[in-house]
Amino acid sequence: MPDGMLQPESLVTSLTTLLGIRVPIIQAPIGSFSCPALAAAVSEAGGLGILALSWDSLPRCCEKISQTRAATQAPFGVNLVLEWDQTDRLNACLDSGAKIVSLFWGDPAPYISLAQRTGAKTMVSVGSSEEARKAADAGADVIVCQGFEAGGHVRGVAGSIALIPAVVDAVAPVPVVAAGGFADGRGLAAALALGASGVWMGTRFAASMESLAHPAFKTHLLRSGESDTQHLRLFDGGWPNAPHRVLRNSTVDAWDKAGRPNTGMRPNENEVIGRLQNGTEIRRYDDMPPVVGMSGEWEACALYAGQSVGGVRTIKPAGLIVDEIIREARETILALVRAGL
């Protein structure tokens, strides 16, 4: 069946068939904003929810997987960032029955082999066609192609429009998922037209009811436009030398005004700007985004968001977001067909 085939209750692509989901929408792992309720809501709506487990203890990884499984029988995924050794976490996830593993930022080959031994499927996020080819050669089942527009940590330098077809051609017939710049059904239709088999959205789901983003940050996302983000290496506490996309805020502005000095010489370096609910300190240039329950200056934290923020205009339950995106994608595709294109 060709990708993008419209069915009454689903939108079938090679991705949905491979993962056993109904619609080609993946909730990107969004670090500390991810949680079982969010992943389960997206999966229940027919998409794929993902837990971001890179920084959790092994028991906590297992607990989050159990909580998600208790909330949905539909498939869901786990995500690990390979900047750090994730062997123990991956083994814990696989022992807990994880069937879909997403990997980002590092050499995925050893982790793909581990996952393959249990029959779990792997999705590898890449920022270039060269990286995509290596991941596909290592046995990745799905390639997630992350464009420069993306929020959070950004792997490559090419924008989605140029990157998606290049990656699709590089790894065919491996399904490619488009990430970075997508917030609605028009974006899903465009991604399918470029040869992708689905979309992966982070910022849109950060503004869902279930996300653990600080409520004031969610509202801030609604007021922000597509030109309000910057690609920087500024919030390096906890994850050095890793480019990321954030909304401009008071921390970025003060650093800009000071002439963009290097780490160690920036304004108010090491200042404690807030605390997590468990008392953990958040320092000015830490990689921690504003989460619910934190105290202090949420606005001064790393405000991860993609250019897609311009398309985020309401805070809704994640399941309704999935439904709305599918409805709009159908309307977009059908309008093109009716126009005789």
Ligand SMILES: Cc1cc2nc3c(=O)[nH]c(=O)nc-3n(C[C@H](O)[C@H](O)[C@H](O)COP(=O)(O)O)c2cc1C
């Ligand atoms: C708040 C936030 C946290 C993120 N955390 C992770 C993460 O833990 N693991 C990961 O693989 N990607 C992470 N990403 C990147 C996303 O997977 C994805 O590439 C990005 O959100 C796509 O761009 P969009 O935000 O415009 O949809 C994060 C993105 C955001 C916005």
